[in-house]
Amino acid sequence: MNLALKPSTKKIALVDCNNFYISVERVFNPALVNKPVVVLSNNDGCAVARSQEAKDLGIAMGAPYFKLKQKITQYSIEVYSSNYVLYGDMSARVMATLSHFSPDVEVYSIDEAFIDLSWLSGDELKKYATAIRRTIMMWTGIPVSIGIAPTKTLAKVANRVAKRQPQHHGVFVYPHTEPDKKTVLDTIAVEDIWGIGRQYSIWLRSNLINDAFELKNTPEWLIQPKMGIVGIRLLRELNGISCLSLELQPKSKRATCVSGSFSHPIKTLEQMKEAIATHTTSAGAKLRKQKQSTTAITVFILTSKFKDNYYSNSITITLPIATNRTPELINAAIRGLELIYRDGYEYKKAGIICQGLIPQNIRQGNVFLQDYSSDKQQRLMETIDRLNATMGRNTVFWGVSGINKSWIAKRDNLTSRYTTSWSELPIVKASLPSD
DNA sequence: TCTGGGGTCCTAGGACCC
DNA sequence: TCTGGGGTCCTAGGACCC
Numbered sequence: 001m002n003l004a005l006k007p008s009t010k011k012i013a014l015v016d017c018n019n020f021y022i023s024v025e026r027v028f029n030p031a032l033v034n035k036p037v038v039v040l041s042n043n044d045g046c047a048v049a050r051s052q053e054a055k056d057l058g059i060a061m062g063a064p065y066f067k068l069k070q071k072i073t074q075y076s077i078e079v080y081s082s083n084y085v086l087y088g089d090m091s092a093r094v095m096a097t098l099s100h101f102s103p104d105v106e107v108y109s110i111d112e113a114f115i116d117l118s119w120l121s122g123d124e125l126k127k128y129a130t131a132i133r134r135t136i137m138m139w140t141g142i143p144v145s146i147g148i149a150p151t152k153t154l155a156k157v158a159n160r161v162a163k164r165q166p167q168h169h170g171v172f173v174y175p176h177t178e179p180d181k182k183t184v185l186d187t188i189a190v191e192d193i194w195g196i197g198r199q200y201s202i203w204l205r206s207n208l209i210n211d212a213f214e215l216k217n218t219p220e221w222l223i224q225p226k227m228g229i230v231g232i233r234l235l236r237e238l239n240g241i242s243c244l245s246l247e248l249q250p251k252s253k254r255a256t257c258v259s260g261s262f263s264h265p266i267k268t269l270e271q272m273k274e275a276i277a278t279h280t281t282s283a284g285a286k287l288r289k290q291k292q293s294t295t296a297i298t299v300f301i302l303t304s305k306f307k308d309n310y311y312s313n314s315i316t317i318t319l320p321i322a323t324n325r326t327p328e329l330i331n332a333a334i335r336g337l338e339l340i341y342r343d344g345y346e347y348k349k350a351g352i353i354c355q356g357l358i359p360q361n362i363r364q365g366n367v368f369l370q371d372y373s374s375d376k377q378q379r380l381m382e383t384i385d386r387l388n389a390t391m392g393r394n395t396v397f398w399g400v401s402g403i404n405k406s407w408i409a410k411r412d413n414l415t416s417r418y419t420t421s422w423s424e425l426p427i428v429k430a431s432l433p434s435d
Numbered sequence: 436t437c438t439g440g441g442g443t444c445c446t447a448g449g450a451c452c453c
Numbered sequence: 454t455c456t457g458g459g460g461t462c463c464t465a466g467g468a469c470c471c
Contacts, residue, residue, distance in 0.1 A: 040439085041438090041439035041440070042439050042440060043437095043438095043439070043440095044437085044439095045437080045438055045439050045440095046438055046439060048439070048440095048471095062438085062439080063438090064437070064438040065437065065438080066436080066437040066438075067437090067438080069437090082439090108470095108471085109470080109471050110471075111471080112471080194469095194470080195468095195469070195470085196469085197468060197469045197470080198468085198469090199467085199468060199469090200468075200469085227468095228445065228446075229444095229445075229446095230444075230445070230468085230469085251443095253442080254442090254443080255441090255442070255443090256441085256442090257440080257441055257442070258440090258441085259439095259440065259441080260439085260440075261438090261439070261440090264436085304438080305438085306438065316464090348438095349439095351440090353441095409439095410437095
């Protein structure tokens with residue numbers, strides 16, 4: 001047998017926060033416990049998180065808000081705009097808690113982490129994971145589910161079992177014997193496997209591969225032509241052969257994107273310039289925080305795809321020198337915008353993507369241009385970032401970004417940033433019992 | 436009136452080079 | 454009829470994830 005195909009002996013745990021955004025809202029507003037709650041996407045567009053009670057009422061992931069309004073009134077569903085500052089801060093607390101339990105933590109997303117527990121014996125796993133779960137609840141108030149298996153893909157499967165089957169109390173260890181594995185994999189529909197999305201599940205089902213057990217036993221030659229190397233890896237992971245290792249160092253980003261829908265359509269170039277300049281300003285701040293510079297900037301604009309007269313366009317501007325300075329970025333973005341903007345359309349969304357990111361300390365000189373490194377410009381950017389960090393976002397901004405910003409996204413039901421803003425600390429209202 | 440945002444990886448195909 | 458071969462780099466588009 002090929003050495004690389006040896007079954008994994010690792011014990012990988014996937015720790016996943018239950019209904020994360022909802023759980024965060026509940027930490028700061030316990031009255032929401034046991035009630036149907038929905039959190040909306042940016043611009044209050046559609047439902048991105050639902051409590052179990054809301055799921056039971058048939059609120060689908062991604063359902064547009066305007067289609068939900070009737071149900072929301074009918075069942076008194078609580079609705080919140082997404083509060084990413086608060087969710088990000090609570091996420092960091094959960095991840096910090098995990099690092100007390102394993103030296104090897106891969107933060108996979110805002111609400112999930114893979115951790116290595118390979119040093120534990122099979123018998124100790126359940127007890128240890130239960131302790132993790134209890135500690136996270138105690139320190140942060142967030143409920144989690146934990147699935148443990150020899151590969152990441154199987155840990156995802158185990159996590160699903162932990163979450164769906166209450167008898168396991170939120171912790172499930174993937175079994176060792178073949179019949180037990182079959183029992184678990186039989187319950188996982190093919191579209192619920194990590195890495196199988198809409199297109200692949202349609203194809204798999206048309207080939208009579210309907211669940212994880214059937215996929216596990218499909219020969220590689222059948223999968224390869226359609227799903228390529230990704231499919232082969234997935235198949236092997238299901239068979240206990242590790243193809244995806246733990247990524248302990250966060251990889252530096254290859255691209256950074258800032259985009260957004262408008263509260264109402266933009267119909268003039270002037271307003272669009274404001275929007276693009278605003279997004280570009282955020283992107284610049286992101287790049288500087290990541291200590292990266294960009295070599296190219298893509299501008300894109302589009303109208304609603306749900307309406308007639310659809311128009312979308314994009315353009316990529318290559319920068320003569322990699323930069324993360326807002327004025328240079330805005331110049332390039334506006335230049336791009338002017339090339340793709342057409343009058344007579346109602347634009348619904350716009351954004352920019354910075355690509356070809358490189359570490360900001362590597363500065364590739366261009367012999368035709370003077371190099372501006374480490375001069376007043378650099379100090380100016382640092383000062384602006386510091387002011388905005390300490391005195392609030394947009395304390396200092398560029399005039400071209402506009403002042404009114406009537407197009408800015410809606411967030412009508414926003415909770416406070418309880419953990420990161422002194423002015424928004426939770427208020428405890430105490431009243432003395434009257435006799 | 437109202438349909439998210441920010442990412443990753445992989446592949447195919449074209450341009451270009453020797 | 455014939456159209457080198459091998460390699461790299463870049464880009465666009467598809468599929469997926471949370």
